[in-house]
Amino acid sequence: MIDFNKETEFKDFNHDGLKAHAEQCNQCELSDERTNVVFNSGNPNANLMLIGEGPGQQEDEEGIPFIGRSGQLLTKILESVDIHRDDIYIANTVKCRPPNNRTPRPKEMDTCQNYLIRQIQLVQPKIICLLGAAALKAVLGPTESISKIRGQWVTTQVNYMDDDLYIMPMFHPSYLLRHASKEKGAPKWLTWNDMKEVKAALSFYDIMSKQ
Ligand code: SF4
Numbered sequence: 001m002i003d004f005n006k007e008t009e010f011k012d013f014n015h016d017g018l019k020a021h022a023e024q025c026n027q028c029e030l031s032d033e034r035t036n037v038v039f040n041s042g043n044p045n046a047n048l049m050l051i052g053e054g055p056g057q058q059e060d061e062e063g064i065p066f067i068g069r070s071g072q073l074l075t076k077i078l079e080s081v082d083i084h085r086d087d088i089y090i091a092n093t094v095k096c097r098p099p100n101n102r103t104p105r106p107k108e109m110d111t112c113q114n115y116l117i118r119q120i121q122l123v124q125p126k127i128i129c130l131l132g133a134a135a136l137k138a139v140l141g142p143t144e145s146i147s148k149i150r151g152q153w154v155t156t157q158v159n160y161m162d163d164d165l166y167i168m169p170m171f172h173p174s175y176l177l178r179h180a181s182k183e184k185g186a187p188k189w190l191t192w193n194d195m196k197e198v199k200a201a202l203s204f205y206d207i208m209s210k211q
Contacts, residue, residue, distance in 0.1 A: 036063035048088040049119075051129070070177060083199055124160045127198060131171070
């Protein structure tokens with residue numbers, strides 16, 4: 001698992017400063033072919049953070065994560081449980097598009113990791129959803145496959161809050177596009193149920209923060 005409490009070279013950066021730094025980054029070869037650095041979307045004070053794999057073509061062109069077909073499906077799934085994209089924070093394990101949408105290489109995810117760690121420290125989410133195998137590997141390290149571990153809460157201690165951080169691995173929406181069945185037990189059905197569980201946990205924190 002990544003060290004959520006790590007003191008990175010970005011420890012003194014605020015969110016805008018970190019984003020500006022990433023926009024000039026050429027620490028790995030993914031900078032060679034990118035159009036835009038895709039840093040985040042949504043609310044930098046959100047209780048829920050989603051972490052995906054990396055930008056695709058449309059995301060690279062527009063500089064916004066999860067806006068292609070996968071992103072549209074993700075938005076639908078979120079809205080089905082009354083979670084709105086503007087209220088949550090969305091980021092990726094790597095901020096620059098891997099050529100031909102290949103999976104980011106471990107070295108690339110490692111090189112980009114300190115941006116992600118600092119993003120988490122700045123946003124201070126109570127809940128993180130890991131979308132797909134690459135995000136699972138980047139954050140939790142070697143573990144069960146995504147199909148075995150999805151839907152199970154993983155908890156860890158972080159410096160920024162007293163309660164544990166709750167982490168939910170889920171299928172990536174691009175996987176759901178390739179497995180379109182909504183039948184009980186199918187990946188889409190499972191993901192919808194996972195998201196309902198995330199919504200229930202999120203509602204708890206939303207209520208607590210209003211007390
Ligand atoms: S993927 Fe991350 S480490 Fe690589 S160039 Fe982009 S911002 Fe820098």
